[in-house]
Amino acid sequence: MYMKIKQLKEQGFKIRRIARKLGVSRTTVYKYLEKSPEEITEWMASTKTRVRKLDPYEMLIHTWLSEHPDLSASQIHDWLKERFPKLVVGDSTVRSYVKDLRNKYDIPKTEPKRVYQAIPDPPMGEQAQVDFGETKQKTSQGKVIKLYFISFVLSHSRYKYVEWLDRPFTTKDVIQAHEHVFQYYGGIPYELVYDQDSLLVVSENAGDLILTSEFQAYRDERKLKFFICRKADPESKGRIENVVGFVKKNFARNRVFQHIDKWNDDCLAWLERTGNGNVHNTTKKRPAEVFKLEKQHLRPITKKISITSIASSITRTVRKDNTIMYESNRYSVPLGTYEINKEVIIEVTDGNRLVIREQSDGPIIADHLISTEKGKLIQATQHMRDRSKGIPAYIATVSEGFEDKETATAFLEEIQQRYPRYVRDQLKMVLKASQSVDQAIRNEALSECVKRGLYSATEFRDVVAFVQRQHPSDSDQTAASEEIKTLHYVDPALLNTKAETRELDRYLNVLKEGVTV
Known part of the structure; x- marks a missing residue:
């Protein structure tokens, strides 16, 4: 490392370029340049004989690595802190020590590897893959902004399409991009492969995918066939993953952003010149040339769809x-x-x-x-809730419903003193109870609470109910009488009819005369 740094410096490389080329920090480059060959030799010799901070724990760490070869340095650091709380050591020190132990005892880090299998290209026009990406670009004013893009690729010909926005995509933007790519291709693929993006998929639902309402409506309108990849499984759509990386590294990297329209125009020109114009590394063919044949196998666009009514959400x-x-x-x-x-x-x-x-x-x-x-x-x-200003205003609002506002205010302020933590709930309950009855009842209930020292919303509510039962209204009485029904039906008019009565002397005179009535 020392010799490489010296040679690059003598060749005229700057410190930053040396650090980037060798994969080290600029501080490390400065440290090596300040030392002479003799000092470097002495320093290297001292590193081999010095005692390292984690040496007392070497056998313990070795045991962990032997039993669990997939352990990371950060896990080992956590286990050390768990067993030795007083041990203070930096992350970089642990990483360096674990790396040296792996080399010393030949314990490579093992990770579960996924077995991949090459899949033949689908037939022409059969499938397109879709994915999103984002980059950070410098503007002509020297600022840094974030740009977002959606990319499409036909799985057979590798013919690509990219569309950019200077803000996050909405569902409406995604649908609009689909319409643009179908026009760009001159047809519709028979299957579209997506990631589980929140703009498209609401829930995985054990395989019965639930799409967003806007995208489901668009899918039904266009009669699209979807294939949604499982979560955390980018390998299942490797073609579009490669396209996203290609767009970032070949088109966007170090390009200066001026305006989103010009950016999209430049990207379309790049697609024609490089993205679809160069020979593909896997197929060894130019996507633009293969696409001329594949275009004939796409499903034709039979109608134009208006998306102005689709909500941007x-x-x-x-x-x-x-x-x-x-x-x-x-x-x-x-x-x-x-x-x-x-x-x-x-x-x-x-x-x-x-x-x-x-x-x-x-x-x-x-x-x-x-x-x-x-x-x-x-x-x-x-x-933000301003409790100091909100409670007095709330008390004033509740007291407006009473005839004696001063007594009501004093009553409510006493509740605040007794229940400071639940004062809003207390005031809400008082307001609800008072609004459920007329003013006379609520005033009487307030007087009873003050008279008996009942300063609680629940007690006020109970008193309101009690007073209401003591003073049933005329409507309540009428309703009660209407509910009474006789066992056998009788005309209500007969119930109010009184029999005709005569004086007793008239009957006595009749009896004396012997007249039969």
Whole structure:
């Protein structure tokens, strides 16, 4: 290493180029250049005889590596800290020591290897593979922005298509890209192979895949046949994985971004010139030449589909702390938005604004400036609960329903003193109980609570129910009388009929005269 660094420096290489070429840090290059050959010799000799910090644990680490050859240095570091809490050692020290032990005792790191098998190319027009990618590019102003692309490749001819955006793709963008690639190919492949992207697939569902509503509608309209790869299985669509890497390394790397339209135009020119124009390493043919034959085997486009009605939607699940995750940051939504498995719709507008809605066509519930950092909490002021200002306003609102507002306010403030932690729940219960009855009952219930020293929302609710039972309304009485029914039906008019009565003297006179009535 010392001789290589010296030789490269004498050849005129700069420190950064030397470090990059040899795969070491610039600090290491500076350290070696500062030493003379004699100093390097002495230093190397000292490293062979010095005692290393992990030497007392050599046999223990050797035992772990012998029993578990697939152990990583970070696992060994964790096991050492678990068994020896007082041991303080850096990650790099453990990595270096484990590497030396593997070499010393010939214990190579074993990892389970997947067995691959070459698969013949499908027939012409049979299959296309689809995948997404992203890159970071420098702009003409010297800034760094993130670009996103979707790529397609015909599995037989390797004929490619790429489309870029300067913001994350939505379902509508994906559908639009499909329409563009079908026009570019002049036909539709009989099968499309996808990864399990959230823009397309909602759930794996044990094989019975559930697609997003927009993409399912598009699939039915175009009568597309899908094959969705299993999670964490990029090898099952190796052709498109190679295309994504090819686009990043051959087209995008070190290219300066000016405008998204020009970027897409340049990419189409690159596809014609290089992506589809060069000889493919595997097939040893030019994709553009093979595509001339494959194009004839594609399913024809019989109609043009309008996608203007398809909603542009990306969903995110609301977390318990009333936030959503986007690009490794947390963005707040109004308190109370969280429900189990609740999803909201997010949109990226103007390239740097994150708009959140509960429904795709509903009102905006949150609007944030997108952060370029990672692991940050972006929280709007109106989404934070100001308890010092909120409770007095809440008390004023509840007391408005009572005739004696001063007594009501004092009553509610006493509840706040007794239940500071649950004051919002208490006030909510008082408000609900008072709104369920007329003002006279709620006023009487308030007086009874104050008179008897009952300062609790549950007690106020019970008193309201008691007072209501003591003062049934006319409507309640009418309703009760209507519920009474006789055993045998009798005309209600007869129940109110009174028999005609006569004076007793008239009957006595009749008897005296002997007249039969």
